Amino acid sequence: MSAAALPGTGQPTKAASRPAFDRALLLAIPATLFMLMLFVYPFLYGLWLSFVPAKGGPLANYHTFFTTSDLWPTIGTTLKLALPATVINVGVALPIAFRMRVRGRWQRIVTTLLVVPITLGTVLIAEGMLNYFGPKGWLSHALQLVHFYDGPIRLTHNYWGVLISLVISGFPFAFLLILSYVTGIDPVLARAAATLGAGSFARFRHIYLPLLAPGLAMCFCLAFVQAFSVFPSAVLVGAPAGPTRVISIAAYQAAFEQYDYSLASAIAMIMGFVQLVIVAAVLSLRGFFYRGPVAGGKG
């Protein structure tokens, strides 16, 4: 993300050295006001609202959340889905993106194919899964045909259904993100290593992996944050009353079924907080891999 924070390549005028007000700055005002009004204000309002419950002291909502038996376990339920899904997505996407780094026909075809599940979205994937992975779907048929597993498979309306849907929607996302990081690394570095006799694994381990570490950490965070806020698939292909009652469902029910916006805001804040903790942990871990100037990386 630091790339976007760099100053423009055009000659930027130093505002400090110019006494007259730069009118070009006015151009950013509509967008800024818009974001302040519709992103920052609701967030702060939600934070304030979460401390003003319908009854009880300022912390009553948080107390309710952590003492109600169908609320606080949602954090664990969501983590149990989101963490494995993220590890699978990033772990599988890394070698595949690495193989696809060479620009060519295959890269174009595979990236195009993988964009399709992202744009179709989780709702359509859920509907497809109910058909395809269902007990009478094609997958079940095929498995019975080769006598791999003879009973009707149960991959929908439970934990596995949601995990599969998180992989289907999250893997292409992780792949395309990592691909854009991998292709940003100058292949000259790997060629230099090859000249010095490094094999393909050594090149990956000592050249690409350290340069990719910041990008991988960012990708892990984005993929995790997406998986953590899973909603439609947890309802449609999961068991929203039990094993896949994730934290978004709890927040949604508080807001739109009990009309307790205060409690709903508190749950949303807790959701944001847990995401923040994991993101901070991952970003601090990446310092272990490599410190120093990253030539050709774009983390």
Place this chain on the structure above:
Amino acid sequence: MSAAATAAQPPQRARGSGTGNLLDRAWRGLVAGVMALFVVNVVLLIAAVAVNSVATRWLGTWLPVGWTLSWYLQSWKDFQLAGILWVTFEVVFAVVLVSLAIGVPAAYTLARRNFPGKRALLLLFLLPLMVPPMTYGIPLATVLYQMHLAGTIWGVILANLIPAAPFVILVMTPFIEQIDPNLEAAARVFGAGTGRMFTSVLVPLLAPGILAASLLVLVRTIALFELTFLTAGPDSQTLVVALYYAVFAAGVRAPQSIDAMAMIYMLVTLVWLLIALRFVNPTQLVSRVKERPVPAG
């Protein structure tokens, strides 16, 4: 990128080196296998929806008993798709136009000027893309309900603009940085004001970038579920939210009817996706940072 031309060389050289060749090939096969497994399953998953939408009866066999197109007609009537498609169209085009109108000028400022607080401003535009919609959607819906905007099409448009406007800014900033500032200076020398310079110099030069940004926003907005779901009322549902309710209430209508609707949604999305892919790199749909030329080093 000049690097692309040289990128093909190292694997070839490694192949000649001999040691670990078998392991290398096994690993390559495994990677290709996993990839193929994923793609095949996703294709079959979509095909299952397509087949069911044209099936008369399909219960527990490889292929349905007979074929029919009548579900599409029934789905069109049952779900009142004409109205839903019109709402989707209104929402998506309003979001594209407004996000361009406020995003492009802001991108210009960010690309060309340095000012105190620029990093904070960038963070403000980056955050809505990093925080998932479900997290900020609930406080947002609360505010919109208090302003009596939620449940109307205006609320849906406002909510969808939150990820769209920053997305336009981040896609457009590198495009603007690529334009030579001397062109603007020249326009100024000939007496063009800021508005004139925008319409006569910048917008024509930026047309490819604007096209890419609007297509990306369009595709993302059609598929964006959470924010519309949280803010829409019965008359302001977009196609994806209507599909969610249909799948959620499965059993009320024939599954083929729901799948016919899913196919219509898929076609709407795919048509725009195919148009978009002619102009943009697929990785742009997910990565927020535009690819830049690698600094020489």
